[in-house]
Every structure is written in C-alpha cells, then in structure tokens.
Amino acid sequence: MHINPAAARRTADIVLGVGFAAAGCVAGAQYPAERWLPFDGWAYVLTVATALTLTVRRDLPVAVLLASCLGYAGYLALGHPPSLNFWVPVISLVSLAAQRPPRVARPAALLTAAVVLYSGVQGGVSLLLAAVQAVCVPAVALFLGTNQRTLAQRNADLARLTVRLARAQEEEAGRAVVDERIRIARELHDVLAQQMAVITVQSGLARYVYSSDPPTAQAALDAVAGAGRDALDELRRLLGVLRVGPDGESDAPPLRPLPGIDRIPELAERIEAAGVRVQTHTEGVVRPLGAGLELCAYRVVQESLTNVVKHAGATRAEVRIRYLGDRLLITIRDDGRGHGGGQGSAQGKGQGKGHGGESAATDTGSGLGLLGLRERVKIWNGVLSTGARPGGGFEVRLSLPLPSASRR
Structure with a gap:
C-alpha cells in the first residue's frame, strides 16, 4: 500500500x-x-488554541511561532499556572x-527566549x-x-545530483549506441569491401573468358564462391552481436574467432585469386597480441x-x-599507377575490358575506408x-605500440 508522504506529515502534525x-488541558x-x-x-481556550497552531507548523512556520508565543504569553499574563x-x-x-534561513530563525529565537x-x-x-x-x-x-x-x-541536492547523473548515464548510453553503430558500420565495410572486390573482379574475369577459356572461368567462379562464403561467415559473426535473446545473451551460433595477423596469408591468397600477386614477409619474433590489436592490424x-585490387x-x-621490441610495423606496397589516391580514391580504372567494352572491375572508392582505418x-x-x-x-605504413605484457 502506497502512503503519500505529504499526507503522512499532515496527519502527524x-x-x-x-x-x-x-495533554496541556489535563x-x-x-x-x-x-x-x-x-x-x-x-485557560482551556488558550491552551487548545496555542497547541492547535502546531497543526499548520509546516505551512505557516512564522505565523505559528508568533501565534504560539502570543497565546502562551497571554495565558501566563492571566495568571494561570505554567504547563x-x-x-x-x-x-x-x-x-x-528547519524551513527558513538564519536571518529569519534568529529573531524568532530571541522572541522565543x-x-x-x-x-x-x-x-x-x-x-x-x-535566564539559563x-x-x-x-x-x-x-x-x-x-x-x-x-x-x-x-x-535535495542529492536528489538533483541523482537526476543529473541519470541524465548523464542516458546520454552516455546514447553515445555508446552511436559509437557501436559506427563500429558495426566500419566492420561491415571492412568485411564487404574486400570480399566484394574479389567477387567483382573474378565475376568480370569469368564473363570475359567464359567462351574462350572455360577452365579459367571456372576457377574465377570458384574464387567468387569462396569469397562469398567468407563474407557470409564474417557477416554472421558481426550480426550475431545484434541478436540478443531474452536473457541478454547473444543467441547466434558460435563462429570462428576474430581475424588476426595469422590470417593475413589467407587474405593474400584471396587477393591473388583476383589477379594481384601478393608476397608476405614476417620479421622478428612472432608473438600473440591482444585480439583488438590483431584485428586492427x-x-x-x-x-x-x-x-x-579496386583502384x-x-x-x-x-x-x-x-x-620490434615495443612496436609492430606493417608495410603494404604495390606497383600500381596511383599517386596518393590508392587509399580511398581512385588510382586507376578496371583490370581489363570485357566483351562490348565493359570493365571487369570498376572503381567504387568513396574514401570512407581510410577514414575508418585512421579512427581504428x-x-x-x-x-x-x-x-x-x-x-x-x-x-601504406602502420605502426602500433605493443602492450608491455607482450614485450620481451
């Protein structure tokens, strides 16, 4: 049963x-x-009248004090016994x-005295x-x-602070949602851009040599299928973050871990399927890093x-x-025709011409990839x-500081 605090205070008064x-009358x-x-x-009238002023002491504190002092002083002036x-x-x-500032309470205390x-x-x-x-x-x-x-x-200050903290938490939660959406958008770009580039190039190649070189066309279509499966796998993992069950846990099936540096050779193989030969070299003592650092690299x-591949x-x-001892350095070089536009702006057009003058791969660079990488x-x-x-x-040169726990 809910009790109204104001009504409870009124009843108490x-x-x-x-x-x-x-009690005064008795x-x-x-x-x-x-x-x-x-x-x-x-005596009965003054006693009752003086005491009943307490029923409105929270609403009219100054008037109640004046009335009670006047009533008691009049009671004493008539010669009745103190009670x-x-x-x-x-x-x-x-x-x-309790309700008025000291500039009001102190004169009231003198009157009471x-x-x-x-x-x-x-x-x-x-x-x-x-006198005492x-x-x-x-x-x-x-x-x-x-x-x-x-x-x-x-x-009251604590209540206001609680309200402000609640609002700040709501704003922080809102910012966290926006940040998470940006992160998911960046992940979607990373997942789709590379795979779709391979699919676009290989499908264009398959169309170009479909009649003249069926084995090459078949190999290109196999590469398209593999890239599509990889893209779906990573999309399932990413979208699984958004699938939350009633208990607050994700109900997505378990998938392979986030990609790291050890999967760069696999990535290079898919790029080679798109027609670009990729060589990978590793120097120094290979050691495991944090999942976030590995994913960034x-x-x-x-x-x-x-x-x-695209540009x-x-x-x-x-x-x-x-x-290195305290840093991870990664360098990516190519022999393309671009001069400063390769990371997010076009360095060149398609890889070749198909039948009817159509490009096997098209330039769709928007510049968002580089911006996302810089933020990451x-x-x-x-x-x-x-x-x-x-x-x-x-x-492209990447330098990442290694955590102290991973240094040797």
Missing part, C-alpha cells in the same frame, strides 16, 4: 497539535493552584528554523534559572531546526589490399610485418601513413 492540546487542571488562578474556561504550553513555542521554533524567560519568572523560579532556560532552550531548538534544514538541503592490411591497377603487392588505429595509439612511392606504386 494534526496528531501532535491535538495531543499537546489534550496537566493544567491537575496543576497545584496555590499561587495561580484556577484552570478555568479561558505543557511551554513546549509549543519551542517546537514552533524548531519547525521555523523572551517568552521562556517570562514563563520562568511567572513560574516563580529564580531569575538565574529563568531562556538561553539554552531556544538555542537547542535553533540548533535542531538548523540541522534539519541543512539535512533537507543536502537531500588485419583490417589495415585487408583495406589496403582491397584498394590495390591501383597493380599486378604485385607486398606485405611486410616486423615485430587511433584507438590503439598507432600511426597510419599513406603515400605514393618515388619509384611508382603506393605504400
């Missing part, structure tokens, strides 16, 4: 006011009356200090004791109310060789991998440089 009214009627007037009708009415102005001061002093004098206690009461009781009430106000302010080589008009390419390399604090070679062709 009503119970407090009625309780003090009833105490006043039972109080010895040697030196005070009997507890008559006016539980003494505590009503004190409780009113606590409520006021004057009423407490008057109560002590009327009650027949010594002037010293009356007039100082200590309002001071304690002011202290309690001020602490309540400070705590309420801190709770693989994607750079993949995009570079894809551009060789460079090259016949040969070379991939050189060097394991930046994540690993690496350096990617590209440019035309002085003797012709194009070169």
